[in-house]
Amino acid sequence: xxxxxxxxxxxxxxxxxxLSRREEAWKNAEILILRHQxxxxxxxxxxxxKLTWADRALLATLVSVVPTxxxxxLRLLVTPDTILGWHRDIVRRRWAARSMRGKAGRPATxxxxxxxxxxxxxxxxxxxYRRIHxxxxxxxxxxxxxxxxxxxxxxxxxxxxxxxxxTWSQFLRSQADAILACDFFTADLxxxxxxxxxxxxxxxxxRIRILGVTxxxxxxxxxxxARNLLMDLGExxxxxxxxxxxxxxxxxxxxxxxxxxxxxxxxxxxxxxPRMNVxxxxxxxxxxxxxxxxxxxxxxxxxxxxLRQYETHHNQHRPHRSLDGxxxxxxxxxxxxxxxxxxxxxxxxxxxxxxxxxxx
Numbered sequence: 087x088x089x090x091x092x093x094x095x096x097x098x099x100x101x102x103x104x105l106s107r108r109e110e111a112w113k114n115a116e117i118l119i120l121r122h123q124x125x126x127x128x129x130x131x132x133x134x135x136k137l138t139w140a141d142r143a144l145l146a147t148l149v150s151v152v153p154t155x156x157x158x159x160l161r162l163l164v165t166p167d168t169i170l171g172w173h174r175d176i177v178r179r180r181w182a183a184r185s186m187r188g189k190a191g192r193p194a195t196x197x198x199x200x201x202x203x204x205x206x207x208x209x210x211x212x213x214x215y216r217r218i219h220x221x222x223x224x225x226x227x228x229x230x231x232x233x234x235x236x237x238x239x240x241x242x243x244x245x246x247x248x249x250x251x252x253t254w255s256q257f258l259r260s261q262a263d264a265i266l267a268c269d270f271f272t273a274d275l276x277x278x279x280x281x282x283x284x285x286x287x288x289x290x291x292x293r294i295r296i297l298g299v300t301x302x303x304x305x306x307x308x309x310x311x312a313r314n315l316l317m318d319l320g321e322x323x324x325x326x327x328x329x330x331x332x333x334x335x336x337x338x339x340x341x342x343x344x345x346x347x348x349x350x351x352x353x354x355x356x357x358x359x360p361r362m363n364v365x366x367x368x369x370x371x372x373x374x375x376x377x378x379x380x381x382x383x384x385x386x387x388x389x390x391x392x393l394r395q396y397e398t399h400h401n402q403h404r405p406h407r408s409l410d411g412x413x414x415x416x417x418x419x420x421x422x423x424x425x426x427x428x429x430x431x432x433x434x435x436x437x438x439x440x441x442x443x444x445x446x
Contacts, residue, residue, distance in 0.1 A: 100150050115151040122148075123162065137164075143367050146172040195233055202227065203237045216247035258365070262289040264327035266350075267366040270336060271373070271441065275383050282336075283393065284311050287366050293368060293414035299386055305338035312344040328353050330363050369400075 122144060126137065137145075145162075149169045160219075162169070199222075206218045215234040222229055238245040256263065268286040275281055280302045284294045295318060297311040316323050329345050329352045331337050342352045355362040377396050383389045405411045412418045 095310055115148045119145060119148045119152075119162070125297040136146055143172070143176055145169060146176055155193065170194060194230075195237060199227060199233075200237050203229075203234050204241055204243075207238055207241075207243055258289060263326065264325060265330065266328070267330040267363055267371060268297075269363060269366040270334065271370045273299075273378050273383055273389055275385060275389065277385065281383075281389050282384055283389075284308065285366070285369070286315060287369050288414070289365055291414045292365075292369075292409060294395050294397055294400050299390050299393065301386065302334045305336065305340055308336045308338065309344050312341050316344070316348050323348050323350075326350050330355065330366070332363060387419035 122141070126141060141437070145164075146169055149162075161263065179400070201216060202222065206221060207211065210217075215238055216231060218238075219229065219231045219234045222234070235245045266286055266288055268284065269283055270282050272280045272282055279301055281299050282300055283299050284297045284303070286297060287293065295315065297315055298307070299309055326348075327350060329350050331341075331352055332355050337352075337354075347353055360367050373396065377392060381392060383392070401415045402413055404413060406413065
């Protein structure tokens with residue numbers, strides 16, 4: 087019994103002698119390392135224990151206290167090289183955070199200056215960054231031209247002097263008073279033939295003119311319709327400068343020459359680009375939906391008759407959104423009191439064109 091007691095006592099004393107010579111700091115660090123590893127192993131995890139960022143930081147800090155010679159003898163979950171890698175990562179993060187705290191480098195542009203630059207660019211599309219810089223200097227705002235250029239570039243705006251060229255829609259709106267548009271469309275007759283209709287529309291007033299109906303449109307027939315159009319315009323022909331048309335074979339050089347003699351320049355559309363003649367295409371679509379798709383056209387004379395009625399309806403009664411609800415040949419009347427009137431509905435062309443009028 088004595089030998090059994092003496093042997094464990096001697097072994098414990100032999101193991102305790104090195105501990106007595108250790109310094110208090112790294113001895114406590116080693117104990118804390120072992121305790122923390124035990125806490126990690128006691129976590130309920132389905133697979134291999136995973137160390138979090140906090141675990142890595144704590145182990146790396148504690149291992150740095152332990153002498154290098156003793157690190158190889160520690161019972162760690164990872165290798166000492168991994169601990170040193172964690173330590174280097176902590177140091178790198180620390181210095182990276184410190185470098186970001188300072189105010190070194192070029193200061194950021196103030197928000198009110200950036201907002202002013204974008205407002206000047208938005209309200210003046212033709213201004214470049216040099217013009218915007220000059221305007222801001224005149225207002226007493228001190229900013230470098232390169233800063234204006236950078237603000238415009240970051241906002242997705244081209245800082246060049248001619249920032250954007252006029253779009254096709256902008257050109258049509260600015261020159262609407264001087265633009266006419268023409269186009270052909272077909273109508274199916276009950277005898278199995280197709281009639282071709284040539285119509286012209288004014289961009290500014292949306293007034294429609296149906297020039298003619300034919301079964302065989304030729305270049306000579308189209309040129310004659312251009313002469314009829316000039317006679318119909320009369321004194322108003324001098325204000326028309328452009329005629330938009332497609333590149334169909336019906337529009338020959340004779341058609342362009344007739345208009346050129348009156349000072350009207352033809353503007354052919356690009357290939358497969360119906361949006362360039364969108365106003366005429368829009369009217370043709372409305373004519374089909376409101377008239378041709380709802381009417382059985384007997385012959386060419388019947389087609390001329392219903393188109394003449396629809397032209398009168400379109401120019402004198404049908405409201406247009408681009409004209410704020412007015413008609414091409416009839417402006418909006420003064421507001422009325424509906425208590426003094428009643429609304430009467432009238433139908434034209436076989437009850438296909440409805441009109442509403444006030445009756446006292």
